[in-house]
Amino acid sequence: MNNYQGKCLCGAVEIQAQAPGSVGTCHCSVCRRWCGGPMFAVHVDGQPQITGEEAITRYASSEFAERGFCSQCGCNLFYHLKPGQFSAEGEYMLAAGILDLPDDAVFDNEIYTDAQPGWYRFADPASRTRMTEKEFLTSLGIPT
Ligand SMILES: [Zn+2]
Ligand SMILES: [Zn+2]
Numbered sequence: 001m002n003n004y005q006g007k008c009l010c011g012a013v014e015i016q017a018q019a020p021g022s023v024g025t026c027h028c029s030v031c032r033r034w035c036g037g038p039m040f041a042v043h044v045d046g047q048p049q050i051t052g053e054e055a056i057t058r059y060a061s062s063e064f065a066e067r068g069f070c071s072q073c074g075c076n077l078f079y080h081l082k083p084g085q086f087s088a089e090g091e092y093m094l095a096a097g098i099l100d101l102p103d104d105a106v107f108d109n110e111i112y113t114d115a116q117p118g119w120y121r122f123a124d125p126a127s128r129t130r131m132t133e134k135e136f137l138t139s140l141g142i143p144t
Pocket of ligand 2: 027029039112
C-alpha cells in the first residue's frame with residue numbers, strides 16, 4: 001500500500017489516501033460524459049483524508065453513488081460509493097490525474113469494457129499526429 005497526495009487544479013481541495021499502485025479505467029457512459037473520456041481511477045484503501053470539503057460539490061449520479069468536483073476550478077476529484085447498501089464504510093475511487101502517482105504504477109484493470117467506444121484507440125503510428133509540449137506550443141505561436 002502506498003500513501004498518495006492529490007489536489008485539484010486550484011489547490012482548494014487536497015486529498016491524501018492509501019492505495020495500491022494500481023490504476024484502472026471505467027468505460028461506462030456516465031464516466032465518459034463526466035470526464036470527457038474514460039475515467040482513470042485509483043481505488044482507495046479505507047477512507048481518504050480530504051481537506052477543503054467546503055469547496056467540493058457532490059453530484060448524486062445514482063442512488064448509491066456520488067461524484068465530487070471542485071466548485072472553484074471544476075476539477076473532477078472522485079467517484080464515491082456512499083456508505084449503505086453496497087458498502088458499509090463507503091468507498092472512494094479517486095481520479096488518477098489528481099494524484100502524484102509514481103511512473104511505476106500499474107495500469108491493470110478496466111470495467112464496463114462492453115461500453116468502450118470503438119474510437120478509444122490511437123490510429124496507427126504512421127497516420128497520427130504526436131507532438132511534445134514544445135512542439136505543440138510552437139505550432140500555436142506561443143513562445144516556449
Ligand atoms: Zn480547485
Ligand atoms: Zn464509469
